[in-house]
Every structure is written in structure tokens, then in C-alpha cells.
Amino acid sequence: MKYISTRGQAPELSFEEAMLTGLARDGGLYLPAEIPVLSNDEIAALAGLPYEEIAFRVMWPFVSGSFAEDEFKGIIARAYEGFDHAARAPLKQLNENHFLLELFHGPTLAFKDFAMQLIGQLFQVALQRRGDRVTIVGATSGDTGSAAIEAFRGLDAVDVFILFPHGRVSEVQRRQMTTPADGNVHALAVDGDFDDCQAAVKDMFNDFDFRDGVRLAGVNSINFARVLAQVVYYFSSAVSLGAPHRKVSFTVPTGNFGDIFAGYIAKRMGLPIERLVVATNQNDILHRCLSGDGYYKGETIPSVSPSMDIQVSSNFERALYYAYGEEGRAVAQLMDELKSGGFDVSQGAMEALREVFDSGRASEEETLATIKSTLARSAELVCPHTAVGIKVAEEHRSAETPMITLATAHPAKFPAAVEQASGVHPPLPPRMSDLYERSERVTRIANDLGAIQEHIKGHISA
Numbered sequence: 001m002k003y004i005s006t007r008g009q010a011p012e013l014s015f016e017e018a019m020l021t022g023l024a025r026d027g028g029l030y031l032p033a034e035i036p037v038l039s040n041d042e043i044a045a046l047a048g049l050p051y052e053e054i055a056f057r058v059m060w061p062f063v064s065g066s067f068a069e070d071e072f073k074g075i076i077a078r079a080y081e082g083f084d085h086a087a088r089a090p091l092k093q094l095n096e097n098h099f100l101l102e103l104f105h106g107p108t109l110a111f112k113d114f115a116m117q118l119i120g121q122l123f124q125v126a127l128q129r130r131g132d133r134v135t136i137v138g139a140t141s142g143d144t145g146s147a148a149i150e151a152f153r154g155l156d157a158v159d160v161f162i163l164f165p166h167g168r169v170s171e172v173q174r175r176q177m178t179t180p181a182d183g184n185v186h187a188l189a190v191d192g193d194f195d196d197c198q199a200a201v202k203d204m205f206n207d208f209d210f211r212d213g214v215r216l217a218g219v220n221s222i223n224f225a226r227v228l229a230q231v232v233y234y235f236s237s238a239v240s241l242g243a244p245h246r247k248v249s250f251t252v253p254t255g256n257f258g259d260i261f262a263g264y265i266a267k268r269m270g271l272p273i274e275r276l277v278v279a280t281n282q283n284d285i286l287h288r289c290l291s292g293d294g295y296y297k298g299e300t301i302p303s304v305s306p307s308m309d310i311q312v313s314s315n316f317e318r319a320l321y322y323a324y325g326e327e328g329r330a331v332a333q334l335m336d337e338l339k340s341g342g343f344d345v346s347q348g349a350m351e352a353l354r355e356v357f358d359s360g361r362a363s364e365e366e367t368l369a370t371i372k373s374t375l376a377r378s379a380e381l382v383c384p385h386t387a388v389g390i391k392v393a394e395e396h397r398s399a400e401t402p403m404i405t406l407a408t409a410h411p412a413k414f415p416a417a418v419e420q421a422s423g424v425h426p427p428l429p430p431r432m433s434d435l436y437e438r439s440e441r442v443t444r445i446a447n448d449l450g451a452i453q454e455h456i457k458g459h460i461s462a
């Protein structure tokens with residue numbers, strides 16, 4: 001499988017090259033040149049299989065050519081062995097026709113472990129084979145960073161630098177990033193917000209001298225390998241509710257549009273998904289855009305669901321690429337307009353988006369009220385991101401089609417908001433219960449590209 005850029009001006013790469021590169025050199029995002037389709041029989045045959053086997057069958061057409069079959073099976077097995085639930089992504093019923101897909105049974109208690117653990121193993125195998133090493137730089141609104149650090153800590157071919165907005169991640173999130181003792185792990189607290197961190201990472205990738213000098217690699221949600229890993233649980237959950245014979249819908253708490261874009265890929269692969277519902281918090285650029293108001297940046301407002309406090313959703317570029325008929329030049333122009341504030345989506349592209357996506361938003365009050373009501377009605381304590389999803393899902397639920405809401409994090413990752421809403425303090429799982437006692441290691445740094453680049457150059461191992 002060949003991979004192409006959403007902006008049409010970068011060289012075509014293999015899966016392995018696209019994964020190791022992250023952002024394309026024309027500033028675009030990599031996508032498979034064509035999306036493989038599974039037949040109804042192939043989808044039906046996934047029913048009852050272990051998660052790892054479903055993962056292999058769903059992802060194989062995207063990666064073949066870069067890995068051998070047994071090699072890839074080993075990678076998948078190692079990626080998910082640290083999860084504390086045998087089903088990996090278990091499905092729970094909330095009410096008649098509404099289900100929660102629990103994606104928080106990995107090492108850092110959020111769905112990002114699904115992608116990051118896989119990417120860690122993929123990088124290790126690919127780099128070892130090449131006798132190479134890389135510097136991973138990522139920006140995080142909280143959960144990506146800890147997931148990346150858990151996935152790459154201790155790997156000798158990789159240094160990992162994670163930029164997070166100082167004071168804007170939860171204490172659990174911060175401690176998960178600052179307490180690993182491995183020498184190849186570097187947590188940087190930036191004086192800025194998540195969009196500043198993300199912009200700094202983008203700028204580093206566009207600085208080719210720096211990029212080549214430190215052998216920069218990216219694992220942010222722009223990395224297609226991450227999107228791919230997330231496609232798997234759309235299949236596993238839909239099949240367990242009767243797909244391909246029965247349609248399902250999904251509601252996805254969304255920030256960077258990575259997780260929900262994986263659902264879009266699953267749909268294009270032949271999974272009978274009726275609706276994909278984007279759920280945002282008060283940082284609602286995606287909801288505004290899908291409501292027809294254009295894609296215009298606002299101010300990022302801190303919320304109780306901080307992993308979705310995002311104004312520029314990187315992966316939305318991929319959805320736009322398909323909505324604009326796979327025209328790289330059109331996408332490049334929109335992204336240019338975004339630099340000066342935003343753009344209107346053409347009527348044709350809006351129609352294409354609306355064929356697949358719905359959207360809704362939850363205010364802070366609605367999010368907290370949903371945590372409380374979900375506990376009362378279904379005896380489930382949910383994290384604030386999941387609550388945003390549940391609230392929006394209830395508005396889009398139909399009697400005929402089961403709705404699956406993605407439960408993106410464990411409530412113990414956001415104890416303050418959960419306790420404020422419900423009066424219940426969510427305990428950390430036993431394997432993490434000493435997190436508050438571990439010592440922290442972090443560098444506070446100005447929101448200044450030069451300073452960040454100097455720091456990285458001075459701290460890589462090789």
C-alpha cells in the first residue's frame with residue numbers, strides 16, 4: 001500500500017516510511033492511496049475472535065509490504081498484553097439501545113494507549129531492522145503524552161520529548177508524564193495552551209534542517225498508524241452488536257478528530273455504520289463547522305474535559321480531503337486560509353460531510369449533569385469526555401440502530417471533575433495507586449520555538 005499526502009505535493013511513501021515520518025513535507029497528512037474494503041463475509045467472520053486477531057485482519061491490508069505476517073502478529077500481541085481486560089475494548093450497555101465502548105483498560109487509562117502501544121512496537125521493529133534511531137516530539141493536551149511516554153520509555157532507538165500546556169493538564173495526566181524515570185523520556189511544560197504546543201511541533205517538522213538533524217519523528221494523532229490502530233475497535237464493537245447484518249452508529253468525544261476519523265475509515269472499509277456523531281465540549285469548532293458556520297478558530301477555553309480543549313483539529317484535514325473529492329490543491333488552499341483565521345466549507349463538501357457525520361456539543365453544566373445522571377441511571381461512573389459523548393449521543397439516538405459511545409478515559413484520570421459532579425471519588429486502579437508518591441521530572445519552558453529546539457538538541461542521547 002502506498003501513502004499520499006492530503007496536500008498532494010509530497011512523495012508517496014510506504015506504510016513504514018509514512019509512520020516514521022509523521023507529517024508530510026508539504027505540510028499535509030498521509031493517507032492510504034486507496035482504502036481497502038472488507039466483504040460482508042470477512043466482516044461476519046470477525047465475530048467472536050480475540051481482539052488481537054480482529055486487529056490483524058483489519059490492519060493487515062494497510063501494512064502488508066512493510067511487515068511480515070508473523071512479525072505483525074507479534075507486534076499486535078506485545079502491544080495489547082499490558083491491558084488489564086481480556087476483551088481489550090469491552091462493550092457495556094447503558095440503556096435500551098445505547099452502549100459504552102470502554103477504551104481505558106490500557107496502561108495510561110485512556111483510549112490513546114490502543115494506538116500508542118502499537119506504534120511503540122511498530123517503531124521498535126522498524127528501527128531495529130534499519131539500525132536507525134529517532135527523536136519523537138509530540139504535543140499533548142494530556143493523554144497523548146502519557147500514552148507516548150508509556151509506549152516508548154526504555155526503547156534505546158528513541159528519545160521522546162512531550163510538550164504539554166503548563167497548568168492545563170490534570171494532575172494524574174501530568175504525573176503520568178513526569179514520573180517515568182527512563183533517561184529517554186523528556187517532559188516539557190510549555191507556557192502556552194495546547195494549540196501553542198501543537199503549533200511548535202508543526203513548526204519543528206517544517207524546519208527541515210532541525211527535522212533532519214535530530215531525525216524527528218511524530219506520533220501525534222496526525223500519524224496514520226495511530227488512526228489505523230483505532231479503526232479496529234469500531235469493527236470489534238460493531239460486530240459484537242450484529243454487524244454486518246445490523247447497522248450501528250457511533251458517538252465520539254472529539255478534539256483532534258483522530259478517533260472519529262478512524263470511524264470514517266471503518267465505514268469506508270465496508271463496516272455498516274449509519275451515523276458518526278462528533279461530540280465536542282465548549283471548544284466547539286467542529287460542531288460549528290458541521291452546523292454550516294464554516295471552520296473558524298476561536299479562543300481555546302479550558303474545560304472539565306481538557307483532552308478536547310482544541311480549536312484546530314489536525315485530523316479534520318483528512319476528512320476535508322475526501323469531502324473535497326481527493327483534491328490536494330483545494331486542501332492546501334483551505335489550510336492556507338486557516339492561518340489567517342478560518343474558511344468556509346464549499347456546499348459540495350458540506351453535503352459530503354453531512355452524509356456521514358452529525359455533531360453536538362455539551363456545555364460544562366451539561367457534562368457534569370451527565371456524569372451524575374449516568375451514575376444514577378446506569379451505575380456507571382464516567383470521565384468528563386465520555387460524559388460529553390453520552391449527552392450528545394442521547395440527542396442523536398434512534399430506536400432502530402444501536403448507538404455506541406466511545407468511553408475515552410477512566411474516571412480516575414479526572415477525579416476532580418468526577419467528584420464535583422457525582423460526589424464520588426474515583427479510585428485509581430491498584431497498579432497505579434502509588435502515582436501520587438512517585439517523584440516528578442519536568443522542564444518548564446517558554447512558548448518559544450528556538451528555546452524548545454535548543455533544549456531538544458541538547459538532550460538527545462546519541
Ligand SMILES: *Cc1c(COP(=O)(O)O)cnc(C)c1O
Nearest residue numbers: 143255256257258259307408409
Ligand atoms: C484525546 C482524547 C479525546 C479526543 O480524541 P481525538 O482523537 O483528539 O478526537 C477524547 N477523550 C480523551 C480522554 C482523550 O484523551
